[in-house]
Amino acid sequence: xxxxxxxxxxxxxxxxxxxxxxxxxxxxxxxxxxxxxxxxxxxxxxxxxxxxxxxxxxxxxxxxxxxxxxxxxxxxxxxxxxxxxxxxxxxxxxxxxxxxxxxxxxxxxxxxxxxxxxxxxxxxxxxxxxxxxxxxxxxxxxxxxxxxxxxxxxxxxxxxxxxxxxxxxxxxxxxxxxxxxxxxxxxxxxxxxxxxxxxxxxxxxxxxxxxxxxxxxxxxxxxxxxxxxxxxxxxxxxxxxxxxxxxxxxxxxxxxxxxxxxxxxxxxxxxxxxxxxxxxxxxxxxxxxxxxxxxxxxxxxxxxxxxxxxxxxxxxxxxxxxxxxxxxxxxxxxxxxxxxxxxxxxxxxxxxxxxxxxxxxxxxxxxxxxxxxxxxxxxxxxxxxxxxxxxxxxxxxxxxxxxxxx
Ligand code: PLP
Numbered sequence: 001x002x003x004x005x006x007x008x009x010x011x012x013x014x015x016x017x018x019x020x021x022x023x024x025x026x027x028x029x030x031x032x033x034x035x036x037x038x039x040x041x042x043x044x045x046x047x048x049x050x051x052x053x054x055x056x057x058x059x060x061x062x063x064x065x066x067x068x069x070x071x072x073x074x075x076x077x078x079x080x081x082x083x084x085x086x087x088x089x090x091x092x093x094x095x096x097x098x099x100x101x102x103x104x105x106x107x108x109x110x111x112x113x114x115x116x117x118x119x120x121x122x123x124x125x126x127x128x129x130x131x132x133x134x135x136x137x138x139x140x141x142x143x144x145x146x147x148x149x150x151x152x153x154x155x156x157x158x159x160x161x162x163x164x165x166x167x168x169x170x171x172x173x174x175x176x177x178x179x180x181x182x183x184x185x186x187x188x189x190x191x192x193x194x195x196x197x198x199x200x201x202x203x204x205x206x207x208x209x210x211x212x213x214x215x216x217x218x219x220x221x222x223x224x225x226x227x228x229x230x231x232x233x234x235x236x237x238x239x240x241x242x243x244x245x246x247x248x249x250x251x252x253x254x255x256x257x258x259x260x261x262x263x264x265x266x267x268x269x270x271x272x273x274x275x276x277x278x279x280x281x282x283x284x285x286x287x288x289x290x291x292x293x294x295x296x297x298x299x300x301x302x303x304x305x306x307x308x309x310x311x312x313x314x315x316x317x318x319x320x321x322x323x324x325x326x327x328x329x330x331x332x333x334x335x336x337x338x339x340x341x342x343x344x345x346x347x348x349x350x351x352x353x354x355x356x357x358x359x360x361x362x363x364x365x366x367x368x369x370x371x372x373x374x375x376x377x378x379x380x381x382x383x384x385x386x387x388x389x390x391x392x393x394x395x396x397x398x399x400x401x402x403x404x405x406x
Contacts, residue, residue: 021355111137149325157188171203176325
């Protein structure tokens with residue numbers, strides 16, 4: 001039984017007031033709040049078990065290393081990935097995708113080679129490929145979403161031509177909530193011999209993920225959206241692709257031997273993790289993922305699907321509100337504009353006065369906003385602790401905006 005009131009008690013920040021009103025936190029797409037178990041585990045790590053990892057033979061370094069390394073196994077379990085050695089720690093999805101761009105794509109792609117992208121992508125899954133366009137003449141090939149925001153896997157597969165070397169696609173849009181059938185894309189891409197990178201920054205948060213079922217080559221996640229700390233994250237990379245990769249950043253921890261004239265590297269995944277990592281952050285992410293697995297991602301998905309349906313029905317009832325992309329089966333993420341002069345920032349400010357946190361702007365997805373002919377939207381993004389009463393609070397806040405600005 002999914003007891004949302006009990007779950008809310010796990011998140012200390014949810015009981016605070018903002019502008020004199022109970023906090024209604026609907027900015028989970030940007031970053032989620034943290035349960036007490038994560039905060040406590042991080043405090044404990046700093047207060048009792050902190051030292052650098054992999055370096056010392058002393059007591060504290062050994063405990064810190066064990067706790068930190070155990071997170072690889074937790075991430076693998078969370079992602080349904082067979083082997084913890086295929087998990088590379090990062091600071092988030094942005095770093096994971098840059099690692100693939102610098103470490104796998106840059107040495108392999110030549111001028112005229114193509115990367116197939118969808119227009120739903122976040123800048124984190126666009127700009128690292130623009131680097132290759134600017135520096136190496138790589139061509140970006142864009143696939144547009146349907147009118148309702150859905151992405152047709154057939155169109156992505158059709159876009160893969162003889163010059164295509166990579167497909168880079170999101171699992172879930174952070175703007176429209178569109179859930180992408182990445183397994184179908186991977187099947188089609190595999191048949192054409194082209195690897196697939198999946199941006200799992202949103203997709204991993206709202207439903208169970210199985211790398212084995214998706215069949216991709218790279219899957220990147222972000223700890224702070226998964227109810228863990230900022231500065232934590234990971235990317236799953238298949239063994240085959242790891243073998244093809246050169247290191248991205250150089251420094252301590254990623255080497256085997258360093259001489260005046262030569263260097264050899266540690267085995268993956270350490271080969272791709274230079275310098276002192278976010279030790280306590282990754283430990284915190286591990287606790288957050290354990291928390292999610294204890295709740296059950298199926299249960300989280302069920303709760304959020306009910307919230308999505310309720311929010312969709314209430315938002316569609318506002319005939320002066322325009323939803324951008326509202327595909328069936330999407331996540332509980334809604335982007336919208338209001339008829340009339342109200343800018344997304346105005347709406348967000350009025351809502352904030354009522355304690356309601358939403359995001360306003362381009363959501364790091366300028367090509368998608370341009371496709372819709374917009375420069376900004378408001379976004380309400382729900383998480384595992386949100387309630388129907390919070391949907392109602394959003395709706396009455398929007399009704400006030402309509403009265404103020406119409
Ligand atoms: N991809 C998507 C779909 C996102 O929503 C985000 C963050 O908003 C990112 C990538 C980047 O994540 P991070 O900033 O944690 O690296």
